[in-house]
Amino acid sequence: MKHLFFCIASLIAISATGKPVLPLVFGDHMVLQREKPVPVYGKTTAGAPVKLIFGNQVKEGVAGADGSFQLLLDAMPANSNGQSLFVISGDTVEYKDVLVGEVWLCSGQSNMEYTTNRSAHWYNAKRSKGLDSIQVNQENNPAIRLFLVYRDLTKPSDRNKGWHKAENPWIGQFSAAGYYYARELQSRLHVPVGMIASSVPGSAIEPWLPARQAAQNKDSIEPAGKFFSGLIQPLAPYTIRGFLWYQGETNCMLNQRDEYTQNMKLLITSWRALWNNDSLPFYYVQIAPFKYSTSKGGKIPLNDRSIAFFHDAQDKVLGITRNTARIITTDLADNIDDIHPTYKWEIGKRLAWLALDHTYRVKQVSAGPRIDKVSFKDHQARVDFVDPRLGLEVHDGSKVTGFELAGADGKFYPATGVVKSKKYVQVSAPEVHDPVALRFAWKEDIQPNLFNKAGLPAEPYQTNSAVTVEK
Incomplete structure (x- = not known):
């Protein structure tokens, strides 16, 4: 009888602890990061025992005085076979069909939010083809999982639908850039890929920073911390790559330069700090050509x-933060009156x-031609590139477009480039007899035709000259 009483009392005590509650980023169909310890965390009754079961791993702990708990799964290899993850604390929470692979967080403003459905309307573009609407609807890749953040994750909302397999309709509603990234990564690595997308159209960089830490700017549209606290912070420390x-x-509309560089550095360091990892890879997009000079959307001429x-301000981040890289998009705008290429x-x-x-060390050319040095002689400029082994190719013509030269007066004129021995480009302009400064892709309507063998465009550039040049 005493034994029966003890069992009943124990059962009542366990059930009294209630059901554990985990953040919204946990759910059915999620992907856990491979090859790294994975924290599983949430809240339950203060002091309650907590057990975590996933595959052959069993972890146990006790909730703190505030009911919070965190248990750590050991690093795991990739696994495309869905398993259940159990969190037990009085009651049991089960997450079904959980994979192990690569997890990335993509964020930004409207060009990152731009959906795959929307992108499908423009699939038949000049330079290459994307998926059309029929293909998007027919896409079905269970090895890719998508988590789309709709609004503040600190507030429960039925709009946050959780993780989903890459299929209709979830692909169409997801970030096109994020989905195509996952598609390429999964096809090359052959492991599951989980993408978390958290973007806000029209947002400046300041709201994505911790409150009161942004560089001061009276023209900032939104206060710092607005999106950091609701759209980024709640995702940590869910393990990501x-x-x-x-x-x-x-921010380009606000004519920001050094301030943007510093704010971007702060964004990178603050996001890495959330995940307690100061070397998490941070890859970004150099914004595409657009006629900012005639746009009616800006408040500053x-x-x-x-x-x-502004491109230069974005590029300076590379020199002050490690484990960062960016892509060039000078060739990816068919209509430079449209801010959404x-x-x-x-x-x-x-x-x-x-x-x-950079991250997976797979053999892959990831950058276009980069100018190493420029020398001036015999009324011309010689432009040498960093790695001539990747080759220099001129698309749509025999002469290289996008160069400009200036003399001592600092006035730039369009210049013509000719590839010499696949190692350097010789540049001249009839209006500039003795050039002292050179620019490449340094104007909003210039879309140069110089690429490498991988089809990646050459990077924008300007010489550091003592001459006073046009701003």
Whole structure:
């Protein structure tokens, strides 16, 4: 009788602990990051025992005084076979069909939010083809899982639908750049890929930063911390491999330069700090050509060089933060009056190439031609590139477009480039007899035709000259 009483009392005590509650980022069909310890965390009754079961791993612990708990799964290899993950604390929470693979977080403004359905309307583009609407609806890749953040994750909402297999209708509603990234990565690595998309159209960089830490700017549209606290912070410390970032158009409209560089550095360091990993890969997109000088959306007058200096501000991040890289998009705008270029399949693929090259160490060219040095002699400029082994190719013509030269007066004129021995380009302009400064892709309507053998465009550039040049 005493034994029976003890069993009943124990059962009542266990059931009294209630059901464990985990953040919304946990759910059926999720992907857990391979080859890293994976924290599983949430809340239950204060002091209650908590058990975690996944595959052959069993972890046990006790909730803290505030009811919070965190148990750590050991690093696991990739696994495409769905398993159940159990969290037991009085009651049991079961997450079904859980895979192990690669997990990435993509964020930014409207060009990252731009959906695969929307992208499908422009599939028949000039330079390459994406998936059309029929193909998007027919896509079915159970090895890719998608988690789309609709609104503040600190507030329960029926709009946050959780993780889904890559199939109709979830693919169409997801970030096109994010989906094409996953598609390329999964096809090359042959492991499951989980994508988390958290973007807000029209957003400046400041709301994605911790509150009160952004560089001061009276023209900032939204307060710092607005999206950081609701759309990024609640995702941590769910284990991820790294970040993808496509943002900047709004800050370019504000004619930001050094301030954007510093805010982007802060964004990278603060996001990495959330995940307690100061070396998480951070790959981003250099914004595409657009006529900012004639756009009616900005509050600050811009000229046809504004985007070039903003590109420079984006690029300076590479020199002050490690484990970062970016893609060039000078060739990915068929209509430079449209701030939303249609080639999201190319954006996703190029970002994936960065990850394959830098993170996964898979043999993959991920960058276009980069100017190493410029010398001036005999009324011309010689432009040498960093790695001539990747080759220099001129698309749509025999002469290289996109160059400009200036003399001592600092006034730039269009210049013509000729590839010499696949190692350097010789540049001249009839209006500039003795050039002292050179620019490449340094104007909003210039879309150069210089690429490497991998089909990646050459990077924008300007010489550091003592001469005073046009701004």
